[in-house]
Amino acid sequence: MSAGADADRSVTAQGHYAGSVSRFLAYAIDIAASSAVFGLALAAISYVAKVVTGHEVSWNRGNAVVAAVFVAWQFLYFGYSWAASGRTFGMAVLGIRVVMADGTPVEPRRGVLRALVFPASFLLFGLGFLGILVQRERRALHDLIAGTAVIYAWDARAARLRFLARERDHQD
Amino acid sequence: MTILNHVDPLDRLRLAGRRMTDPLETLAQHVAERVLDLIVHALDVNALVQQVDVNALVGRVDVNSLMRQVDVNALLERVDVSGLLDRADVNALLDRVDVGALLSRVDVNDLMRRVDMDTLVEQTDLGAVIAKSSGGAATEALDAARSQAVGLDQFIDRWAQRTLRRKRPAPAGPPALLNGQGEP
Helix, strand or coil, rough: CCCCHHHHHHHHEEEEEEEHHHHHHHHHHHHHHHHHHHHHHHHHHHHHHHHHHHHCCCCCCCCCHHHHHHHHHHHHHHHHHHHHCCCHHHHHCCCCEEEECCCCCCCCCHHHHHHHHHHHHHHHHHHHHHHHHHCCCCCHHHHHHHCCEECCCHHHHHHHHHHHHHHHHHCC | HHHHHHCCCHHHHHHHHHHHHHHHHHHHHHHHHHHHHHHHHHCCCHHHHHCCCHHHHHCCCCCHHHHHHCCCCHHHHCCCCCHHHHHHHHHHHHCCCHHHHHCCCCCCCHHCCCHHHHHHHHHHCCCHHHHHHHHHHHHHHHHHHHHHHHHHHHHHHHHHHHHHHCCCCCCCCCHHHHHHCCCC
16 A cells, blocks of 8 residues: 555545544654653763762662653653644654644643543553544543544645655656 | 511601600719719718717617627638737737736636646646655655555544444544634
């Protein structure tokens, strides 16, 4: 399946509720990106502490402080992204966006609320995420609580034109 | 058979009459021409035309009926369009056109909606321009990844709908976006 072959379908999907695969991939990218940034920050702090104090500083995975800071960082990462633009880095890569349930741009406080209630969807073996598959508007538990939805927002028409242009360029 | 069977006794009488009527006819013709000449010179044609109500005259003419009788194709075939265009000063004509007013009456958005961009990109050099300006492995990979994800989303969604045996189709998207009121 090529980008061009899917582009027609993608054009019509713009503005529609985003599906489970796009959302899961976006979340996976976000976890990887936010963890990488957190790891780099810890490494930088360790380096600075070693230079200043002369002692080796190591971070224990089981350290409650580190875990608490990591959770706070996750809230900050997702909450700020959703409140500011309705999309995280991973969502931008996959071309999806958080909007209000009626399709209008997400309100900042709703973005923050979505980040705060996001862990609720993990409860009971992730049953909260089942809504993406079975709920009519593909809304997970945290979407229903925050009054939000996730839609496709990428410019598939431009992607199709790029594909056609590349095809023609290869033929010439 | 007697000679009277071959000679009409009235012939001589007719001949004498013709000798008299021919000069009289010529004289009458000359007199009529002279009288007409005198009348025409005596008439003030301008004054006469001024007394004619042209509008009333034109009002009595059935232009539609007249036009139905005109063979426009035959008329156009007789027109030398090339010769006509040679005589036209197109630059002077264009100078008189108010392009701004003309463009303000054009619905550009409607015009653009009617453009088949796919065909345009495929058949013109615009494709090469787009390929050079927006090309790149990263863009290509991103387009492909997003398209694949949408394809998988729709596959799983169809499977879920079938499993749930929904009779009414689920809404495709939020109302504001489907009605074109919002911006994704």
